Amino acid sequence: MVGVIHRLHRLQARLVTIRNGPGAAVLPKDISRIHLEFAAKIDGGHMGPKKFWREALPRLKYWNPAVPMIVNRTTNQEGPATLTVYFRDAASTTEPPPMPSSSFSGHSKAPPPAEGERTVKIDMKNRRSEAILLEFMTNTKAQQIIPTPQEEAQMRDILELKERGEIDRERVRKDLEAERKEKAMIAQAMSEAAAMKAAQ
């Protein structure tokens, strides 16, 4: 197994990026579920939705673990790319119907809103993920997470470690190259010396 320190540094870097950044926001209580539908490949304007899913959605899911976030990827590249947000009235007591789980083969279509629920649809096709996120944030009135000073310090440390790693890697590479060059030269000289001795 890989050493503890190496694993720890890599893990911390991944965790700090999932807690902060675009999409790190707490959703208001009235949002009951989120559904995304877009195609499996990026052509036909499905790049933005894919990026939104890969970059913003994990952060949203981290800060809102109880909210189901379902992704339905279809095989139809010409099809729509829609983000559906389900709002639920605080007064309604009925349990929302079960949501289908995420699918990569287009099997989990967005269910119609249940009783006491309303939906907001955001068209994601041919748009950048930042634009989708901005519209999502304004529509949902989600509260952006601001990193604490400790988190900021941690992020700086991680960056610094990365930069230092680059420098060290370069240094080690140079040393190793010089060592190899010297070895090759000596080996060649040795073989030539042996040849000269044999010729005498």
Add this chain to the structure above:
Amino acid sequence: MASTSQCLASLVARLSLRAPARPLAATTIPKFLLPSVATSSVRYATNTALRKRPAKKKKAYKTFRSYDLSVMDQVSLCDAMRYIRAFEVGRPPTSIKYEVAVKLKSTKNGPVIRNRIRLPFPVKTDTRVGVICPENSPLALEAQQLGAVAVGEESLFEQIRQGHFPFNKLICHTSSEAALKKANLGKLLGPKGMMPSAKTKTLTSDVKATMHELIGADDFRERDGVVRLAVGQLGFTPQMLADNLKTFMDQVKADMNEIDDNYSKSLDEVVLSSTNGPGFSLNGSFKPTDESLKVEDLQSVM
């Protein structure tokens, strides 16, 4: 004209013929500088330095390396699940698996842990079993009723020879052992890990029990001091995952105790990971540390 490498070569060749590089100590050092006592038996470093020392041997470790875990941020099961569910959001929950790696403190040689386990909540659901037993015997009928996809002796061997494998697990009844040996299928079945043998408990006298164990059962083995197994699907609730994990850990501990006393094995670290997610070192507790997070929050549809 001589190239630089040729010059170097002649230099090296000459070097070996030269007289010792360092002159004798007695000729260069004035007498008054030498210690007054036992002048005749003075030993100089030169003598030892010129002698060829054997290359320093690298220390060979007999155990796998284990690390100081006090620096590692160890988390509870629910905390790890929260992160993993965030990393895996939007992926099909049945194909994404929770995986666990159990690191052992263990010697590099000696026996390894290897067994099969039936988890309370099966992780894989695509096991197809083939049974080698006498054709049209009551045993064959029973195996078919239990859900075996291929049953028989010579007919099954013929299928295997033709490269047709309708099964991904193969068991053999002891009464057909001789026929299996005669059929010479080791070359075909061996690389796929499907050759029935007593070691893997696939050569059995009780087909029913073995099939029951095989369907929904997973093999695990220790490699380089680590036992790895998929313990859950992404859609599992924390309680389901905890049950599976506990069953697995109990099994590993039981297997460790069974091992010969000459080879000690003990638990070192348990790491929970997922198909695409990072690995979290677990601290053995279940409840989330964040007050705002409840266990029920981690049960929503993925």
